[in-house]
Amino acid sequence: MKTTVIVGTQWGDEGKGRICDYLAGQADYIVRYQGGNNAGHTVVVGTKTFKLHLIPSGILHPGKLSIMADGTLVDPRVLAAELDGLQAEGIDTSGLRISGAAHVIMPYHPVIDQLEEERRGAGKIGTTARGVGPAYADKAARTGIRVYDLLNPDVLRKRVAGALEAKNVLFAQLYGAKPMDPDAVCDEVLAVVPKLAPYVADTRRMLVEAADTDARVLLEGAQATFLDLDYGTYPNVTSSHPVSGGACLGTGISPTALDEVIGVVKAYATRVGSGPFPTELEDRLGDSLRERGHEYGTTTGRPRRCGWLDAVMVRTAARINGLTSLAVTKIDVLDHADPIRICVGYEARGETLRSVPSDVSVFEACTPVYEELPGWCCDTSGVRRLADVPANTRAFLDRIGELAGVPVRFASFGPERTQLVDLAP
Ligand code: GDP
Ligand code: IMO
Ligand code: MG
Numbered sequence: 001m002k003t004t005v006i007v008g009t010q011w012g013d014e015g016k017g018r019i020c021d022y023l024a025g026q027a028d029y030i031v032r033y034q035g036g037n038n039a040g041h042t043v044v045v046g047t048k049t050f051k052l053h054l055i056p057s058g059i060l061h062p063g064k065l066s067i068m069a070d071g072t073l074v075d076p077r078v079l080a081a082e083l084d085g086l087q088a089e090g091i092d093t094s095g096l097r098i099s100g101a102a103h104v105i106m107p108y109h110p111v112i113d114q115l116e117e118e119r120r121g122a123g124k125i126g127t128t129a130r131g132v133g134p135a136y137a138d139k140a141a142r143t144g145i146r147v148y149d150l151l152n153p154d155v156l157r158k159r160v161a162g163a164l165e166a167k168n169v170l171f172a173q174l175y176g177a178k179p180m181d182p183d184a185v186c187d188e189v190l191a192v193v194p195k196l197a198p199y200v201a202d203t204r205r206m207l208v209e210a211a212d213t214d215a216r217v218l219l220e221g222a223q224a225t226f227l228d229l230d231y232g233t234y235p236n237v238t239s240s241h242p243v244s245g246g247a248c249l250g251t252g253i254s255p256t257a258l259d260e261v262i263g264v265v266k267a268y269a270t271r272v273g274s275g276p277f278p279t280e281l282e283d284r285l286g287d288s289l290r291e292r293g294h295e296y297g298t299t300t301g302r303p304r305r306c307g308w309l310d311a312v313m314v315r316t317a318a319r320i321n322g323l324t325s326l327a328v329t330k331i332d333v334l335d336h337a338d339p340i341r342i343c344v345g346y347e348a349r350g351e352t353l354r355s356v357p358s359d360v361s362v363f364e365a366c367t368p369v370y371e372e373l374p375g376w377c378c379d380t381s382g383v384r385r386l387a388d389v390p391a392n393t394r395a396f397l398d399r400i401g402e403l404a405g406v407p408v409r410f411a412s413f414g415p416e417r418t419q420l421v422d423l424a425p
Pocket of ligand 3 (some may be wrong): 012014298
């Protein structure tokens with residue numbers, strides 16, 4: 001087996017979907033290993049734009065297996081709608097496989113997500129309100145529902161009744177909300193199960209068996225290193241493990257079987273939701289990055305916070321994930337920026353830091369130390385070959401590679417499939 005993991009090195013929306021789409025042509029299996037429909041992966045093919053939330057980006061390549069593995073979360077209603085949308089565009093979805101062991105986002109999870117956010121008030125996380133945190137919490141509490149349970153209505157009804165016993169007390173007494181009827185909840189979910197059932201499989205067995213073959217497996221991370229439950233800016237994180245280690249936890253592929261780990265880096269930084277962001281630009285420059293980069297959430301439409309590239313984060317992500325190369329995206333968005341800044345260190349409480357501290361209160365106190373590079377001041381959206389990359393752009397990419405300690409392998413100059421250059425000699 002040959003495996004490549006794609007991970008976000010920042011706070012998500014780095015362009016993982018488009019990199020995955022680019023590499024999917026050379027893979028046999030494309031696998032999502034964590035997260036749910038909090039993800040929004042945009043892939044532009046010609047004049048068509050696909051916004052994928054659950055189904056791996058490999059689905060746009062016919063003849064591949066696109067797997068939602070054990071560590072993902074499945075919202076049956078959202079998945080059914082996503083399948084309908086792709087089929088309406090003429091996409092062949094027969095290669096989809098959904099792990100029976102994946103946990104399910106039940107109708108009560110998004111409700112709890114929203115009620116909890118309201119309860120947090122000013123301290124809210126700014127979640128996507130898709131029920132991801134509550135569903136993973138149920139998984140850890142062992143009150144979760146798995147895809148296998150959807151295929152067995154008696155088991156489903158029993159487990160949902162058990163789960164709702166406690167939740168209905170919370171609805172009534174903590175949130176002042178209406179209780180939910182277990183049978184009505186099950187009926188709602190079961191209504192879409194016939195559409196999903198043909199795709200359910202023992203994907204763990206498939207991948208364990210693939211380990212002894214020459215299958216090429218592409219693992220598509222969602223979210224990013226600094227949204228990881230452990231490695232992110234807790235509590236402003238998601239509830240899964242987007243880091244490369246999560247690719248093993250979420251699939252049944254062993255750590256020693258990971259061959260390549262590609263870190264996707266946006267040429268600047270963005271963040272949706274709350275939490276520290278040392279290089280954030282709350283000025284006209286930040287606004288211009290948002291407008292030029294169309295930085296509005298794929299999932300929620302919220303404006304993304306924007307700032308300069310933070311190479312300290314990328315370097316830290318390189319170590320945590322064992323990155324073997326980088327893919328730098330949205331370089332074209334900086335076409336008119338001059339000079340361009342890169343954060344190369346932090347000043348915090350009298351110390352200079354070269355990696356991201358685990359104490360979020362220290363991270364919040366960090367002042368970025370910047371290095372300035374000259375801009376290239378020309379339109380790069382037409383770059384298709386290494387020879388077309390302007391010298392200053394090349395210097396910018398080389399500097400990112402140096403600071404991260406990992407070479408830049410791919411450079412993206414636009415959202416469309418062809419606007420990507422493989423820098424390998
Ligand atoms: P993901 O969540 O990491 O897959 O990223 P998103 O799809 O949420 O956000 C990336 C956005 O940038 C999408 O709208 C992409 O179409 C777009 N995009 C990706 N690469 C490039 C690029 O190199 N240049 C420009 N201008 N847009 C890009
Ligand atoms: P992709 O895969 C950017 C953020 C939310 C919030 C925090 C927790 O498209 O890069 P959650 O709903 O997961 O409990 O929210 O994480 N977040 C993302 N931000 N891209 C994503 O996914 C995200 N998924 C979650 O905005 O701050
Ligand atoms: Mg996204």
